[in-house]
Amino acid sequence: MDSGVKSTNLDAYSWVTLTFFLLAIVFVIRPVKIPLGKRQTSTTKRWYLYLNLATAPPLAVLILLLCQATDITTIKIGLIGSLGIQPYSILILFYSLAYICVSLDMTGIFQFLAFWVAKRAGSRGHLAFTLFFILTSVMSGLTSNDVVILTGTAFLAYFTRVSGILPIAFMMSEFISANIASMALFIGNPTNVVVSTAYNISFIQYSAWMLLPTIGGLMMAYLMLRIVFRHQRYLPKEVPAPDEEIDPTSFLIDRFGAYFGIALLVICLLTLIGTSFVSGVEVWMVTLPFGGIALLRDLWYDVRHRIPTPATRSSFSSDRMVSLSTVNRDTVLTTSELDHELSIIRSKKTDGDGTNNQQEEKSIEYDNDDDDSMMKKQEYISSRWKDKIRIMQLWWLHQQSRSVTITVWRRLPWTILPFSLGMFVLVEILSQVGWTGTFAGLLVGLTKHYMVAVVGMMIVTVILCQLLNNLPATILLTRIIEQEQFTNQMEQSPIVKNAILFGLIAGSNLGACLTLVGSLAGIMFEHILRTKGILNLGYFQFAKWNVMLLPSIVITVVCILILELYVIFIIIQ
Structure with a gap:
């Protein structure tokens, strides 16, 4: 395999490139806006330069190009792809599935499931917690962690709010389960796609390796969540049950669309499994047509239902x-x-005296000792x-x-597009100026033994996710293990190769759980909680909870991966 790196010698351009790479990551994690010029009058619109997820990586690439730290050829290679990593295929796969999932969300199916679960649980707080954990795990496993964060966070906030309980246990459960369950399938996380496409890991092969670690990790996560949040204030045994008159099916505004979307997603997954055995068929070639079908169906729906029928208009009149x-x-x-x-x-x-429900809430809150x-x-x-x-x-x-089509289009995470392309190019520049070769020399010791490879790669990936965010970390580590130092060792030992690859995949998913900046889902999760007034969850408070939760989950996943490697490569072979 051609490493694609001409030299590992570092020079001034190498350090400049690394500096701007790290600065781009800083602004991704902590966006800022810089005012441009002075406002002449109070009515004059002021312009700002936004350094955030969408702008920081492309701007870093532009600056490196202007200061001649890179050239157009390197940028072109970064955009087109090299060494098995094809940015266009990863983004087509991501946005095709994202469109299907967001379109499915617009039918009301996820809100229906959430209220159905709440009614099933009734007044049993522990059962509600368990059912929501299962729901978010299944949703993330079949779609992605981003879909769960976008659709589930606000409902859980309202469930805990109207139930009068602290939301922290339910929110942590959602976040942890979504990130762990995203390991199960090839499509669950963009980091899975990066590694799998670089090393031609098929859909069925990926799931065969990662399904058991995912199940084990989820079981341990549930156990640890119940232990850490065992106090009554976090997880009460009884909660106020939803009113019996509430009908969850009222949220299925497009029942046929919900059935169609679920069927489309299932058929897409089955097709991915089937084409895993067909040479030359890449996953984006499968998902793109299904995304197109979802788009055409939404356009058809808009044409037929753009103007509500009289019955629909009067349904809540x-x-x-x-x-x-x-x-x-x-x-x-x-x-x-x-x-x-x-x-x-x-x-x-208001009642006869003009007293509203807010005052009633106060009287109930402070006077709740008697049965009345x-x-x-x-x-x-x-x-x-x-x-x-x-x-x-x-x-x-x-x-x-x-228009459902326009609404779905607007809700797609478009900021990930310039972010991803910018990071692919920045990592390519890092490779050209010698950094990936240097990093490979430091990490090549992980290839000595398959157990060391799993544990070491998992730890390195989890730590790097907190410093760089999991997608840039995975792109960088994938390029590092493609260097000659790694490839020579990995080609000689298939067990070590698999240990490195699946340790990296597991670490990129679990690394997203530790802090709020470990993944794009974490940044989005914190943004929803903060801007919508759901929960003021600080960086260190969030990390403190996860320090108690994550170690046992990582140990469980590592042990299962090691056991799988031992059985497949030592006992069977």
Whole structure:
């Protein structure tokens, strides 16, 4: 295998390149905006330079090009791909599946599942916790961790809020399970795709290796979550049950679309499994047509349902308490908007003395010792469920008069596109100026033994994810193990090769769990919690919880991987 690196000697350009690479990562993790010029008058619009996920990596590439630390040829190689890593194939795969999943979300299926689970659990807090853990794990396993974070976070926030419990245990459960379950399938995380495409790991081969570690990791995660959050304040045995009148199916605004989307996703996964045995068929060639089918179906839906039918318009016309025009189209189930709507509802619900529900909530909160107060509290919580459900239903009704295709298109994570392309190019530049060869010399000791390879690569990847974010870390490590020092050792020992590759894959998924900056999902998770007023979860507080949770999960996954390698390469062969 051609390493693609001409020299490992470091010079001034090498250090400049590394500096801008690290600066780009800093601005990805902590975005800033820089004012440009001075505002002449109070009415003059001020311009800003935004350094964030979408702009920092491409800007770093541009600066390196201007200062002649790189050239157009290197940038072209970074965009087109080399050594088995093809950025275009990874992004086509990612956005094809993302479109299918977001389109499926627009049918209301995920909200239906969430409310169905809440009703199944009833007043049993531990059962609700368990069912939501299973739901987020299955959703992440079949789609991706990003889909779970985008669709599940806000609902869990509302479930815990109307139930009167702290959201931290449910939020940590969602985040941990989503990142671990994303190991199960090739398509669960872009980091899986980077490594698998670089080394031609097929869909079925990937799942055969990673399914057991994923199941083991999830089981250990659930056990540790129950231990760490065992206190009643985090995970009460009983919670107020959702009102019996709430019908989860009311969120299936497009029942046929939900069935169609699920069938499309399942057929896509089955096709990926089937084509794993066909030479020359890459995964993006399979997912792209399915993404196109989902797009065509949404266009067809828009043509037929752009204007709601009279029956649809009148479905919630009685007792409509909130103007549809006040509901934000892109903020389904978010705290700030819905709480604003609830304030409108409560302001209209006054008793004879003009006392509103907010005052009633105070009286219940501070006077809950007798049975009468407890009964009032239960009645109030039931009314909160109804109010919030009403607003969510109105949002979905409002969506029917909008273009589903445009809405899905806007909700796709487009910022990942310039970020990913920029990082691919930056890693290519690092390779050209000698850094990947240097790093390979430092890490080649991991190839001495397969146990050392699994443990060492897992630890290195988890740590590097906290410094660089998991996608850049995986791209960089993949290029490092493609260097001659590594490839010579890996080609001589297949067990070591597999240990390195699957240790890297597992580490890139588990490394996303440790801190909020370990992955794009973590950055997105923190942004949702903070901007929507759900939970003020600080960096160190989040890391403290995960330091208690993650070690046992990593040990479990490592042990299963080592056992698999031992059975396949030593016992069987």
